[in-house]
Amino acid sequence: MVFILAATGSAVGLGNIWKFPYLAGEYGGGAFVLVYLLSIALIGIPVMMSEILIGRRGRQSPLNSLKSLVENEGARREWQWIGLVGILSALVTISFYSVIAGWALAYLVRTSAGVFVGVTHEGIDSIFSDLVSDPERLLAWHTIFMVMTTVVVARGVKSGLEQAVKFMMPMLLLLLVFLVVYGSTTGKLTDTFLFLFTPDFSQLSAAGMLEAMGHAFFTLSLGMGAIMIYGSYLPGEVSIGKATLLVAGMDTVIALLAGLAIFPIALANGLAVDSGPGLIFQTLPVAFGQMPDGVLFGALFFLLLVFAAWTSSISLLEPGVAWLVESLNMQRRRAAAWVGLSVWMLGIVTIMSFSSWSFEFEFAGETKHNGMFDIFNILTAGILLPLGGLAIALFCGWIMRRQSVADELGGKEGAGFELWYFVTRYITPLAVFVVFLRAIGVF
Template sequence: MSSTSTTLTRDASGEQAPRLWSSRFAFVLAATGSAVGLGNIWKFPYITGENGGGAFVLVYLLCIALIGLPIMMAEVMIGRRGGHNPITTMKNLAAKAGISARWQGLGWLGVVGSFIILSFYSVIGGWAVSYVGTSATGTFAGADADAVGALFGNLLGSPSTLLLWHTLFMALVMVVVARGVRAGLEKATTWLMPALFVLLLMLVGYAFTTDSFGQGVSFLFSPDFSKLSTEGVLTAMGHAFFTLSLGMGVMMVYGAYLPKQVSIAKVSIAVSLMDTLVALLAGLAIFPIVFANGLEPGAGPGLIFQTLPLAFGQMPGGTLFGTLFFVLLVFAAWTSAISLLEPVVSWVEENKGISRVTSTLVAGAAIWTMGLLTILSLNEWSGFHPLGMFATFEGKTIFDLLDYLTANIMLPLGGLLVALFAGWALRRDSVQDELGMGDSAMFRIWYGLLRYVTPIGVLVVFVYNLI
């Protein structure tokens, strides 16, 4: 089936609806929703803080252009060319190109990677949901570092509490995906993404009123290359790749729903710009608050769940703005989780001959069950290190191993294979036809980056993560 077909899928009401995005804007919102997640609002600020600020941001932006954008265009192009879930798409494209059927493994890598990532991403999304209520009830007001730390510790130490929030978060995700492309994914992101931007701008507006806003701007945008290490450069390369939801089949399946007349280059550039804008706005919202309260910008992963609550508890209007911040975090996690479930549901629906709703229930239940491993790793099984006999994995719980497997192996490998498949395995004229760019200068630049620069960049990050 080509990507231009009018394949139909049943939504939750039983009515048939086109299995295509209604417009270019709908795709941009959905793909941006996938890209904008905990990585932008949780990870980007703290790794920027750990690596000196402005110089790191500059390298990150360069890596988005040279590594992230070329792979995104390639993955969307492959998805639209195939018009199916990632596994079937790779199988069919390889057959049409007369190349090895083993390329189907790229599709499996994406679907399995999405499955594993969502199993622990849902648990972390549950933390954000939990913190909305915690902040709204004024629990952080006047709390000191020990009290805030104890709150987080108590959350992680209670399997039943984590199970409750994990279940609620997965239910939110499944409700959207079960409704299909237009009634579910598209409608949800049409509401959630504008709401996310409004919340973020409100938080930036608050940060602007603090005496430390200028310090936050300077920290983000004044490069000091003496503070940037080789490790920082590689971290920027890795995050530029991961932040765009690449290598996990998401952009491939979203590309399968993209109408033929829409420019892949234009929508990919729009998504990259919007994703980067959210990351920078998150930095502008967070760093002035951090500096105004004398906190450490390089506080690491605890920045969002331990450091910022401390700041919200001490500042005027902290209960309101703390609550808004965690609602923002939930929205970001929700839109990303929706995209992670879609490749799995799409494969189940197409290959098992069952309805969209049933496919979502089956896939969602399996992912929810796997999430129990992460929950128990944070408390009851925290001392269980399955591969502790190897130095690299010493002290790693099951949750740590799942995170390592996906972030350090599966996603970089998936991105590398996407670049090699689009740049070397597919015929150049097939790629040109799908992109609709002809043999323009823009196409030649992108094709050159995809064939030579991007694979080397991803390979360097891949090897670095394994060392």
């Protein structure tokens, strides 16, 4: 159960509460959701099972697990770098993820203080612009969030990670259900159901389909070593297939609940559900500022966002810390401090990208405005994570001995195993490669 909570906490993050709703709103609702669910089945679940399998068979940090498996399977040494790429991707990701999580912390305080009461769209835009362009304030929130994350990881798997997810994941789900119930009182829940669960393929473009495929991959925290390190803690008697289905199912349910919580509030206040990335930080605060009890429910929403970001950031810090403990025999608290400090310093680059260090550049046919923040995002989400996921699928499907894979999945090669093995070898690598091509602008 702790593994399920931890892996779900890793998967559930800003992508579920922030990104999924605005993507669903932007790309037509039900049709996007349907493609997303199919992509979870064909991309997310096979890669997640492969990551957990590698982690449990290696029983070490991602880099050391891959080293051991490469030796045991008689594979080329180059395959071991999958683990290193995953660790580096996780650390770069958390460096800018922490800054965005800092926005959620700042909004939690502002909402609780009633700052958004009666504020117009222009007022919210001004508040948001003032926040992201002020390096000192961003640094303060980034520092608070990194301390929160580092303290949990420093306490270890049993005292830190386990205790944190036992508290935060039930709280996250409780807050989300509470907000869905509140959203149902707006009179727009039926409209939201129709929007999210009635496919209208005339509203879905090719770009929307590719976005759905990409988000299905990224929402499960794949390719960063987080799921692999959690897999190394998974007891041997637990079914990897069942555990993966539970994690993927809970992650998907939480993403859908987020849509059911957010869209009724937006629709009831006449706000656009297709407002893109600004839906959470620039659109919803207007609704919270105008609705009855908006201060309370707005604070609960941003508390939910903080919990989601916190559980994900813990999983991103864990692989690097585990590697230092194993390879350099470093005390866990010292390892967490060093990794946390390194990530915090890298986060300063992201903070400055919104002000004096900002610059524009073209990538994949789009103009990017936020300098190194956009580069970090492209490097991880667009390049390293898809390539890491592709390598993981190829390693399990083509490099590891079939018997080794079957043994780790329970020793039986029935219809379920054959289906997963076929999808992992042929369909998943092709789909992930398409996601990669989309990310770098080929499509």
